[in-house]
Amino acid sequence: MKKQTNANEAQECPSERVRQQLHRALRLLSGKWKGEILWQLVDGKQRFGQLRRAIPDVTQHMLTTQLRDLENEGLVKRTVFAEVPPRVEYEMTPAAKALRPVFEELSRWADAHGRLDPDPPAVDDDAKGRISPPDRPSRSAP
Amino acid sequence: MKKQTNANEAQECPSERVRQQLHRALRLLSGKWKGEILWQLVDGKQRFGQLRRAIPDVTQHMLTTQLRDLENEGLVKRTVFAEVPPRVEYEMTPAAKALRPVFEELSRWADAHGRLDPDPPAVDDDAKGRISPPDRPSRSAP
DNA sequence: CTGTATCCTACTGGATACTG
DNA sequence: CAGTATCCAGTAGGATACAG
Numbered sequence: 001m002k003k004q005t006n007a008n009e010a011q012e013c014p015s016e017r018v019r020q021q022l023h024r025a026l027r028l029l030s031g032k033w034k035g036e037i038l039w040q041l042v043d044g045k046q047r048f049g050q051l052r053r054a055i056p057d058v059t060q061h062m063l064t065t066q067l068r069d070l071e072n073e074g075l076v077k078r079t080v081f082a083e084v085p086p087r088v089e090y091e092m093t094p095a096a097k098a099l100r101p102v103f104e105e106l107s108r109w110a111d112a113h114g115r116l117d118p119d120p121p122a123v124d125d126d127a128k129g130r131i132s133p134p135d136r137p138s139r140s141a142p
Numbered sequence: 143m144k145k146q147t148n149a150n151e152a153q154e155c156p157s158e159r160v161r162q163q164l165h166r167a168l169r170l171l172s173g174k175w176k177g178e179i180l181w182q183l184v185d186g187k188q189r190f191g192q193l194r195r196a197i198p199d200v201t202q203h204m205l206t207t208q209l210r211d212l213e214n215e216g217l218v219k220r221t222v223f224a225e226v227p228p229r230v231e232y233e234m235t236p237a238a239k240a241l242r243p244v245f246e247e248l249s250r251w252a253d254a255h256g257r258l259d260p261d262p263p264a265v266d267d268d269a270k271g272r273i274s275p276p277d278r279p280s281r282s283a284p
Numbered sequence: 285c286t287g288t289a290t291c292c293t294a295c296t297g298g299a300t301a302c303t304g
Numbered sequence: 305c306a307g308t309a310t311c312c313a314g315t316a317g318g319a320t321a322c323a324g
Contacts, residue, residue, distance in 0.1 A: 015276040019178050019197070021252035022245060026177040032297070035168040036161050048306055055161070059298060064307065085305045086304080095255035102247040103164060109244055110163035113237035134157040174317070190286055201318065206287060227285045228324080288323075295316080303308070 028073050033058050033066045035103070038075065038092065042100055043133040045079075045091035054134065075099075104131045170215050175200050175208045177245070180217065180234065184242055185275040187221075187233035196276065217241075246273045 029035055033055060040046055040054045052063055067090060070076035075096040081087040108131065171177055175197060182188055182196045194205055209232060212218035217238040223229040250273065 013277060014274050018249045018273060019181055019276065021249050022177045022181055025248045025252040026171060027174075029168055030172045032169075035164045039161055039164055052306095060307070061299080062297065065297085080306095086307080088306060098251055098255055102244060102251055105244040105247050106167045107160045107163050109240055110167040113240055131160055132156050134161065135155050194286095202287070203319080204317065207317085222286095228287085230286060286324090288321105290321085291319085293316105293318085295314105297314085298312085300311085301309085304306090 028075070031066050031069060033062055034070060037063070037066055037070065038096055038099065039103055040134050041076065041090060041092045041096070042103070045089045048088050048090070051090065070096075107131050170217070173208050173211060175204055176212060179205070179208055179212065180238055180241065181245055182276050183218065183232060183234045183238070184245070187231045190230050190232070193232065212238075249273050 029038075036055050036058075037051060040051055046054070048063070048067075051067075052058065052060065055063070058066075067076060067078070071078050075093055077091050077093050079089045079091070081089070171180075178197050178200075179193060182193055188196070190205070190209075193209075194200065194202065197205070200208075209218060209220070213220050217235055219233050219235050221231045221233070223231070
């Protein structure tokens with residue numbers, strides 16, 4: 001006797017599809033630095049060294065690795081300039097740019113529930129509604 | 143009591159804060175099954191076995207582990223009923239419920255860019271605007 | 285039914301040194 | 305400047321068996 005519920009459950013159930021999408025999407029971002037790297041690129045292309053300075057706790061090795069991952073996942077475009085000194089620029093692909101709403105929602109959530117303490121009294125909605133892209137420290141810094 | 147802004151951190155720009163928030167938030171969700179578990183709970187409380195059936199590829203061990211993580215992170219509330227047979231119910235905390243917009247954005251994104259193929263022709267905005275919570279197969283199926 | 289206890293493998297992430 | 309090559313520790317994740 002076969003199940004008489006939905007015979008074709010795998011491809012037709014929308015929630016099943018959503019589940020798998022969530023799984024894959026979260027896996028793409030699962031990496032200690034992926035989120036931060038992408039967020040740095042939201043504002044535009046960045047050089048390797050700029051990213052390195054913008055994310056102080058990351059090592060070159062890790063930055064390279066995660067960057068390569070993101071490239072293979074189609075979230076980051078890498079451009080090499082044949083010059084001396086060498087220059088490499090990274091930028092988000094359109095797919096990655098579409099992630100920005102996700103990041104904004106996530107930041108907003110973390111802002112409200114980041115510590116998960118039962119003590120979030122002074123909540124000023126006006127102050128946290130907008131999320132700004134990362135600052136780009138110009139090279140004029142000493 | 144309000145958090146005093148340290149004079150030493152006078153250069154604290156909002157984007158720096160956002161970066162750290164993203165880092166922490168993604169770490170909370172970094173776990174092979176966390177996202178799926180939470181999505182299953184979006185619709186309401188679920189028993190251990192229900193979750194297990196809803197996420198076919200997860201083992202008890204992993205389900206237990208990730209559930210404990212989520213509990214310690216304050217995203218899931220665990221309720222044990224002293225009965226035979228034993229019953230344990232899991233439900234999202236308010237903090238986790240606030241994550242729903244994030245999941246919806248993420249699902250929407252994965253739907254559009256999940257495969258990252260340059261071939262997404264049949265885009266029906268009307269069909270993908272709404273994200274449904276997971277189906278709950280009732281126990282009435284013998 | 286809902287777990288815990290082992291054990292074990294693979295992968296992630298980090299330190300360091302070297303290269304074009 | 306922007307990598308690559310090793311090496312290595314810690315941990316996440318999975319199989320299996322057992323228990324309340």
